[in-house]
Structures are given as structure tokens and as C-alpha cells.
Amino acid sequence: MSIGLTESQLDAALDGVDISDGSFGAHDGEEVIDLEEAIKRFKQAWMNENASPKLLSSQYELVHAIVQQIDEFEAFTANYTQQQKLDLSYNIRRMEISRLQYIINSYIRTRLRKIEKDPVGILKEHEDRINGVSTSTEELLEEKEVEFAENYFESSRKLLLDEFLGSLAQCLQKVPRITETNSTARVFFEVIVDNCESITVPKLKDKELEFIVPLAKGDRFLAPFKCVEELLEKGHIKLL
Amino acid sequence: MDLEQCNFLAEDLLIKIMPRIHLDVEKIDGLYLNFEPRVPTEVPVWVAMFLKKKQICTVIPPTWLTVEDLNTISQAEADSPSFTEIPERFFELSHILITQCQDDLENLEQLRTLVKDIWDKRSSKLRTSTMEFLETSEGGHVNMNKITQFEIAHTRDFMVDASATIGKLSNVYLSIDEE
Numbered sequence: 219m220s221i222g223l224t225e226s227q228l229d230a231a232l233d234g235v236d237i238s239d240g241s242f243g244a245h246d247g248e249e250v251i252d253l254e255e256a257i258k259r260f261k262q263a264w265m266n267e268n269a270s271p272k273l274l275s276s277q278y279e280l281v282h283a284i285v286q287q288i289d290e291f292e293a294f295t296a297n298y299t300q301q302q303k304l305d306l307s308y309n310i311r312r313m314e315i316s317r318l319q320y321i322i323n324s325y326i327r328t329r330l331r332k333i334e335k336d337p338v339g340i341l342k343e344h345e346d347r348i349n350g351v352s353t354s355t356e357e358l359l360e361e362k363e364v365e366f367a368e369n370y371f372e373s374s375r376k377l378l379l380d381e382f383l384g385s386l387a388q389c390l391q392k393v394p395r396i397t398e399t400n401s402t403a404r405v406f407f408e409v410i411v412d413n414c415e416s417i418t419v420p421k422l423k424d425k426e427l428e429f430i431v432p433l434a435k436g437d438r439f440l441a442p443f444k445c446v447e448e449l450l451e452k453g454h455i456k457l458l
Numbered sequence: 459m460d461l462e463q464c465n466f467l468a469e470d471l472l473i474k475i476m477p478r479i480h481l482d483v484e485k486i487d488g489l490y491l492n493f494e495p496r497v498p499t500e501v502p503v504w505v506a507m508f509l510k511k512k513q514i515c516t517v518i519p520p521t522w523l524t525v526e527d528l529n530t531i532s533q534a535e536a537d538s539p540s541f542t543e544i545p546e547r548f549f550e551l552s553h554i555l556i557t558q559c560q561d562d563l564e565n566l567e568q569l570r571t572l573v574k575d576i577w578d579k580r581s582s583k584l585r586t587s588t589m590e591f592l593e594t595s596e597g598g599h600v601n602m603n604k605i606t607q608f609e610i611a612h613t614r615d616f617m618v619d620a621s622a623t624i625g626k627l628s629n630v631y632l633s634i635d636e637e
Contacts, residue, residue, distance in 0.1 A: 254488045261467070268463070287486060292567060306512075307483040310505060315484050317504065402625030404618055406602065406610050413566070419599045422628040438610075440617065441599035442625070458607050 229437055253287060256280050257318070264325045269457035271443055273332045273340055273404040274450070275356035276363070288315050314355055330366065337367040337374075338395055354451055355396075403443045406458040407450070409433045414454050417445045464608045468550035469504040474518040476511070503551070507558055510545050517559045521550060528572035535579040541604040546634070549577065549608045584609060592620055598628075 219233040219234055251259075263448050265276040289309065295302075302308065344359045346352035359367065383391045414433040419441055431439070438458065449455045477493035484490055491501055498518060501509075504608040521527070522545050534542040545551075552573045560566055584605070591600050598621060602610065 221620065252488065253486070257487050261470075265463075265467075294604050306481055310483050310491075310508065311486060313504065313508060317466075317469075318486070324463075400622070402622045402629070404598070404621045404625070406614070406617075422598050422625070423631070425632050428598065436603075438602040438605065439599055440602055440621065445599075 223284040253283070260284060260325075261321060264321050264328075266450065266457045267325060267328050269406070269407075270386040271311055271400045272447075273329060273358065275358055276355065276360045277325075281325070284318055284322065288318065292314065319359060329363065333363060333367050334370060339397065341367050341371075346377070356451060395414050401442075401444060404440055405443045405446065406438065406440050407446055407455045408438045408458055409435050409455050411435060411454045414449065417441065417449070420443050459616075461608070461611050464547075464611050465550050465554070468547040468554065469507070469608075470502050471547055471551065472500040473503050473506050473520065473551075474498045475502055475506050475509065475515045477515045479514050496563060503554060507554065510559060517555065517562045519555055519559070519563055520551065523549075523555060523563065523569065525568050525572065528569065528576065528608060532572055532576050532579070535576055535583075539583075541580065541583060543604050544576070544606065545606070546606060548606060549573070580609065581612070584613060588613065588617060588620075598625060 250406045260277065260280040263274075263280065267274055269395075292315075295308065298300060298308070340358065341364065344357070344364065347354055347356070347358055354389070371393075378393055379391065383393075410437045416430050416432045418430050421429060431441070433455075446455060450457065476496060476498050478495055481491070481492060481493040481530060482497065487503075491499065491505070493515075506515065506517055510517060522531075531542065552569070555563065555630060556566065556570055556573070563569060
């Protein structure tokens, strides 16, 4: 139901933006996936990030890829007339883009909130992963997030110094670091692969004993985050 | 993951509609939508609601949204002490359809009552099993197999806080015990 342009003209115009075939360039060792898969993975990453008490590894390649497609579409339709903008298929695509933008913004916001809680600790973890010292090898932060963490900490430090730390003795001029011990934090998760390894959950009243919990595909549990962190990084479970 | 986000995710599920117009759309994620009048097609729920508002389609509700099926589910919930299997986005979808597709559903009031009934039964089961878990659990983990994400989002804050507090208390208990 297009106004002004016929169906086929509009299709031809929109086809000029080659969106369905959005495979992403592979550098050595990287997978090539199409846009549909990227969006699916990104939605899952968003859900995981929301439910997790700790900052998870950065999934920014997916974000950049999706944003690139959105930019192409916006550039292409930037000069649409009022009439073209009333067209139904244009509106459906715009709505879809709004939905994707919502997820992207929410994802970025959640991560920044977690970084603000403990910028120093997170920067250190990021460094450790790059230097191969940490257990995980996935990058924790994206470039801009590193900048943000550094600037945020620097501003907080300066504020505290200006306000009152500066008037204390030199040896007391340390910025307190809030290390939240969320070691007892629990998460809800679902198992998404077959033959998943069992997790060991420590017993509450007895330090020595543990439960070994077998995991079958489709099972859902509430368990301490520490016990399932590795499985989450590997992609064997998803958080609910 | 809170309730609005569950709703948002539910809107991505596919649902059948009967369009009244011709249209071809190629969406950003590669999905093709080809509408022919009076030919049922599957589209995401958000597209269906958008078209419905413009009154250019009718929505065909999912097979489980009928009085008979809901009665069966409700009966099964009442008979069984544990949770029964229900469609994954049951509550979100039924809410969206009941509020926005009123003319496409039969027996609207009955459906509304039945969904509320199922919700009441399940949430009371959830409440009692949560209290049991917090009082007596040895391990700090629990199986939640037939519970939908929506219900998890409902109890999330409470469950996570309560079980974290219990964890902390038991750590204190263990450290005192060692001395």
C-alpha cells in the first residue's frame, strides 16, 4: 500500500540497501555470521548482561555490526519525502530499527552502570585478560568503555580530593574502593546444550561438602553465579 | 530482566495474521513478509499489533488461547502439586492479545478469567515453594523447570536478595564454627 511509488519501485529502492545479505567480514579465525544470527546472539547477550551481577565479556562486535546496518538504512532514507515516509513497509522497518536501538541502548546503559560501581577493579581485570593473567581470555571492555572507566575514576578522585581528601594528611588521601562482595549472588539460568558438565554447588551448612548437580538441556535452575560463570562464558547456558 | 523486558521479548514471537492488503517488506533482519489478502502469514507480534491498529489485518490467536485448552491447563494446575508445562510466553502473549485483539477472540471474558485463574494458582505455588526453599534448603540451588521467564522476573528481586542474604549468613555461621 504505497503512496506515490508503486510496490515494485519501492522494493527496488529498498533493495539498493543490501541488508539481508549482511555477512560480516571475517578476519583470521573469526566466524562469518549473517545479520539474523547476529541479532539473535545480541539479544541473548543483552539478557545475560541484565541478569548477571558481574560485568560480562564485551559483545561489541555484534553491536557495531548492527549499528552499521542501521546507519546504512538511515543514510539511504535520509532524503525521503513526506509521502515516502507514510509508506507502510518503510514504517515497519523504522519500528524494527527503534526496537534494535532500544536493546542496544539498554545494553550499553547496563554495562556502564556496572563499570561505575567499581572502575578500578574492572580496569584491572581487563588488563589481566589482555596480559593472559586471568582465567578468561575474552575481552572484558571495549575501547570506549576503557576510556569511560578511566575518566570516571579520575573525575571521582578529583572530586573527593577537592572536597575533603585534600585537607587530610597525605597518607590518608586514598580513594576508597567499594569492593562489593557479591560472591553469594545467585542467578536463574537455563541449559541450552546437550551433555553439559555438572556444576558443583557448595552446601550451605558444611564447608567441605558440595552438591553435584547434573545439567540436562532445557533444565532451569537458581544457583550461585560463581558456579556457573564458566559455563556462561562458553555459551552452554543462558541467564533468565 | 524485568517484566517490561519480558513483554518486549514476547513481541518478537511469530503469530499468524490474515492481512487485508498486498504488501512486501524485507525486514532489517532478513525476514521477508509477503502479504496477500486473505492468505494467513506469520509475522512477529509487534508487526501484528502495528497492522492491527491500522486495521489492515485480523489476528489468528495461537492454538492454546481457547476456553477448552485453558480449562485443561487450569485443571492440570489444580490437580498437580508441582508446576505443569505451559507455553513459554503464555502470560505475556495472552495479555497482549486480550487487551489489543478483542474482536479476534471468542469468549473474551471467560479467557480473561481463566488466565487470571492460572496465574493465581501458579503464583501461590511459587510462593509456597519459595518459602520452603528458603527455610530448609541445604544447597542454595533449586530446580525451576517448568516456570516461565515471566514468573521468574516477578520473583527475581525477592529470591535473589533472600538467597544471597542466606548465603552470607551461612558464611558467617561457618566462620564462627571454625573458631
